[in-house]
Amino acid sequence: MNEKKSISVPRLAIIAALLVAAIFFLLPAWFAAVNSLKPLKEIQAGNVLGIPSSWTIQPWIEAWAGACSDGSACRGMSRYFINSLVVVIPATLISTAWGCFNGYVLAKWRFRGSDAVLFMLMFGTFVPVALFLFPLSIVFAKLNLSHSLVGLVVVHTLYSVPIALFFRNYFVGFPGELIKAARIDGAGLWIIFYRIVLPTAKPILAVVGIMQFTSIWNDFLFALVLAPSDQQLVTVGLNNLTSVQEDVPHYNTYMAAALIAGLPTLLVYIAAGKYFVRGLVSGAVKG
Incomplete structure (x- = not known):
């Protein structure tokens, strides 16, 4: 007769710890969701x-x-939301594609100074955003980039250069024989990348793309300092909304605004989450 397997105490402790962590993590979302659907009096x-x-x-x-967020016209979060989309979509696409190509070059094409470039990229991953703010504000003023959101797209693209390390670590395991065979057949750098390497990079592209979208969408410092005053992004708009002095704070509106600000990243993960998980399982962030 088969005996039912009992769950061990350590396993129960792990399950309990995970449940507590999940509840603790989801509580703010629950708090925001339920209060965004209540009348203020309640x-x-x-x-x-x-x-x-x-x-x-x-x-x-x-x-x-x-909702009023800046003391002028009360237009809510819609304009901030659209401004963020204008920045995050091209910045994510450009930075991810550029990082993919750079990672491929660092992994499979040796050149003079490649080790130094690799070291600088590793160093760049530890440089805080705040270090760039003052120099970038001067550059923006000199190049007249402070009147357009194009400057923010450029900044996020350049600041994301170190993501090439993720692609480099992924492409290290790519069979070098295929690249050598293609070079013998006369294929160059771009042809090999586009036709041979890139089709195999879907897992890492999904992982880095989602990471980039989330990071750029949630950025606050670059948006606060470098965005034009009349084209602020959603994170700054949310901060302004909750900072407006009102006789009666509209907590339900604040909660709804916070959920609106976080909705795109949630939708991106829901739509592409399975590819994100597949990328992690297949070693997209190995090394």
Whole structure:
């Protein structure tokens, strides 16, 4: 007769720890979600963590198109949201594609100074954003980039150069014989990359692309200092919204605005999460 296997104490402890961590991590999201669907009076009455007794989407409408965030026209988060999309989409695509090519070159094409370049990229991963702010503000003023969001796209692309290390570590395991055979057949650097190497890079492209989108969308310092004052991004808009002095703080609107600000990264992960996991499992961030 087969006996039922009992769960060991260490395993129970691990499961319990994971559950506690998950609850702790999800609690702010739950807090924001339920309060964004409540009338303000219900929150003021003390119902903070419970299910709304009266459901409403008015806080979402207000947060998107009516909330005041800068003392001028009250247009909500919509303009900030669109500005962020204008920056994050090209910056993510360009930086990921550029990093992929750089990583391939560092992994498979030896050249004079390649070790020094690799060292500088590794060093660059530890340089904080704040170190770039003052020099970049001067460069922006000299090049007249402070009046357009194009400058932010350039900044995020350049600041993301060290992501080539992820691609380099991935391409190190790519069969060198295929590249040698292609070179013998007359294929050059670009042809080999585009036709032979790039089709195999889908896992690492998914991982780095999601990481880049999330990082650029959530950026605050570059957006605060370098974006034009009339074209601020969603993180700055959210900060401005919650900093506006009001006689009665509209907590439900603030919660809805916070969820709007975080929605794109959540949707990207939901849409491409399986590719992200596959990339991690296949060794996309190895080394």
